[in-house]
Amino acid sequence: MDNKEQDIHLVNELTKAQPKMRAYLAKILANSSSTDDVLQECNKLLWIKRLDWDPTTIFLKWAYRVCYFQAMAYCRDKSREKLIFNPELIEIMGNESPDERTHSEREIAMEKCLAKLKEVSRTLLLDRYSKESTVEKIARKHGITPNALSQKLLRLRYKLHECIQENMKSNPA
Amino acid sequence: MKREEELVWKLIDQDISEPEFQRLQEFFAESKELRGYYQHCLETHAVLESHVAPDGKAQPLPTPSFEPVEETKSKPPAWLGWAAAALIFVYFGTSTDSPSKVSLVSMDQADWRGTEVVIGAPIPDRFLHLKNGSIEMQFPTKTSVIINGPAFFQVLDDQSLEMIEGKVAVNHEGEPGSFRLLTPAGKLNDLGTRFTAFIENLEDSTKVHTEVLEGKIEFVNSFSKQSSIFNAGESLVITGTHRKANSHVSLAEKADQGAVENESEQGTFDQNPNHPKTSIENQAEFKAIDLMLEGNLKAQIKYSMVEAIAESIDQKAMVLVEAEKAFSSNQGISFAEAAMPEIEAMAHSLVEGYVDFSKISLWEASKTAEIAWRENKDSEGKLISRIPYANRLNTPEKGNRLLHNLEQIKLWLQTVHDIHEEKGMGWVSSFGCPEDGKLIFDNRNKKLFAISHAIESIKSNLE
Structure with missing residues (x-):
């Protein structure tokens, strides 16, 4: 697969993954109104780092990891706000994938x-x-x-x- | 409905009180089932939201160019529509089939992530990640571009460079207006000049610091399309809220003309606009440690705490230093004797305080490196850029004076201790009691030992 084909493949995967990524982030971020902003940061990062993704592996798993670290960074920055889960709970939730149904x-x-x-x-x-x-x-x-x-x-x-x-x-x- | 389930819905509605939120956290920690319920509720909530999204309006999307995205008629879910549109834009909007005429002409300790580019090769038409080091590219528009990592950038065509993050120095000798730098906050058109830009992607916005060294540039606001011209000796800071379509741009911090002209006479320009060269004082603020810690958030935070501790100890130590300078004994006593209570108090706070000084590294407690500059010259020997790097010192200097002050306090304390030994154990006792004095002597000895241990540990912490 050349780079262009791989990019197209990634765009497909990323587009498909959006609802799941959002659900995953919403859970960790306590359904904060910033969920879409963080999701967008994740999209940007996934695109920038797209060459790190091995197309033979499951895209969503990689995407969840990126989302997890972005969400952690967000929570760290906003740790003084009221509705931010504690780090232990974030870690537990981060390891649980959303429902597989679409x-x-x-x-x-x-x-x-x-x-x-x-x-x-x-x-x-x-x-x-x-x-x-x-x-x-x-x-x-x-x-x-x-x-x-x-x-x-x-x-x-x-x-x-x-x-x-x-x-x-x-x-x- | 169970109480915890009710709390889940209240959380989803962001209508939960702080005590309720704390309670819910406890429930979540205990129950995997409840976490699963929460996940399902969120998904139901999302389906309901997308089901009734008014007109299927798409949310504004920060594409790499941060242009407002046109509204689409896509049906739910809303984010799927804008995300997909964005991704398609990102891909098709930035990929071209024609080979780039922009080439990499030099590199210095370049650390690429993802795609690696070699010298002489055309620059690929994709986003590139330069983790560290610096590179120089040549555009066919007679434009030389130097980028310092960490940077994310993309050569869009033979005349345009897009940078999301990083430091760039541009030297454009071609037709005015034939080269442009696209940043998240707007477009910089080169009208025949040398300029630098530092693009910072902050949590809520993007900040572009730019400085015109020669000639002039035109700045075009991505959103209002308004343009402004900036001349040599001017610098500006552009801020844009890239997550929202209603991004705004503000111009600020015009540099002092005289100061910058001075810089221009030297024929140099700073690759680090984070430290604008508007005065000598500003330049002095740029420390080697800033470079050493670049990109290492943990070390930056740790160092900022050490720096604060160093500063507060220095303030107290300087009081004693000044007092020692002004001290003149007319009763035949030394400064250490006269200032004994203050010296003892300072030593006590170091040993019995909250900080374990032995964990501090040498580079945190003194200056172990200094800024040096790597110069890049063109074929005529003209200086086109200077890139800062941290040059290790053979002998550490005082720096934030933490180590220096620990040594000074130890010296004062040792002097007091020696006098005590010389004058006999009863010397420091209000009643001349040797037992009391011995106890004080022993305690001070322990403090001396602890401070010595901290100093030796710092000196051997060379990580």
């Missing part, structure tokens, strides 16, 4: 589960995930207090998640 498998399961929810609950949940809606806005729209809405959303999302997990178990990858 983002689209989970998405299919979610579609099925969303369909099982009452329409009002579904709208509530999806409103919550719409970037333009705040809890306050949604609460006002549905005529409930923000606190009550938060509790309701918590339960709904828990239910949805349980359903997705069940669905994926019964339809293994």
Whole structure:
């Protein structure tokens, strides 16, 4: 494989790996809003160091290691912030790979589960995930207090998640 | 829903209090199952986020040129879209099939990572990583470029060099505007000149320090496309927040014209713009130790602590040094006798304090190297660049004075000890009691031994 072919191969692998790398980083970084920034740093580093990758090995394993060290560096820099895991926990989590099932498998399961929810609950949940809606806005729209809405959303999302997990178990990858 | 599961969701929403977060950490440490649950919840959360991403808007991406990325209509997940677009841009936007006419003309202790380039060979059209050392490239635009590692760069074409990180010195004798240096914060067009640039990739932004030695350069902001011209003797610092599309550029730190003109008369330019040559004082701040520790974060942190300790000991020691200079005994007593309480206190703080001085290395406690310059000249013998390196000294100098002050304190303490021995054990006792005095004598002896041990250890720590 010449260098150009190897670059194309790496671009494919890196593109495919994005959701998994993000999930891996989000876990270590406590779902910090900086997850995408760190992911981008990892992408840059993986590209810069692309010649270090042996295409006969599993790309994702190498990518996770790079993500792990980038995440460690981030946590070290931000160690004074409130929601940063302690180094021991980061190490434990860093050694655990994300679920092997793909983002689209989970998405299919979610579609099925969303369909099982009452329409009002579904709208509530999806409103919550719409970037333009705040809890306050949604609460006002549905005529409930923000606190009550938060509790309701918590339960709904828990239910949805349980359903997705069940669905994926019964339809293994 | 269990309590810990509720905490997981609160964490994902970043709606968790500090005590709850601490508790959750404990739960995570204890339970692999809960960590698995957390992972699955995060993935569900990500699927939900991408499911309703408004218009599938892509996030701004810091591509190597740090240009804002056009919005795409790609459907979820959002990051997949922009990441893939970026990668494709990175690959196809930077690879060409035509062989480069840019060649490597010289190298000095070059340590390449990944692709290695040999002298005389064309420079490959890919990102190159020069870990250490320096290289010189010749562009067909009559441009000579010297790069000092650590650096990441790519020759984009016969007229353009892109640098993400590193130090570069450019000497352009071709058509004005025929050579450009692309940095994460903007583009520098060479209008017939010599200039240096130091590109630093910081955690949140990129900083480009540049200094014009001759002629002029044009700086073009990547985002606003506004340009500014800078002339010889001017230096600027450009900062860009490369992670966000709304990057801004600020110009600052114009160098003192007279000072730089002075430098120009010498026909030299500094390869390390981190230490702008605006004054002699600034130059003096650039120490060999900065070069020795470059890239070694652990040693840098360790040394900064040692340096702080050295400084605080030096402050106290200097008080005694000044007092000794001004001391004139009219009662026939020596300085060591007069300053005995201060000397004893200082020795006590060294021995009984928090620092184990015996672990400190010789290079941390004294100056073991000095800056020397490797000069590069063109075919006419004209100096085109000077590259600093650390030159080891045969005999260490005082440096931060840590070792020197330990030796000085030991000397003062030894003098006190000798006087005590000479005047008898009861000398330092308020009641003239030999037993009390002997106890003090023995304790001081232990301190002397401990300080001597620390000094000898430092001298033998040659790592």
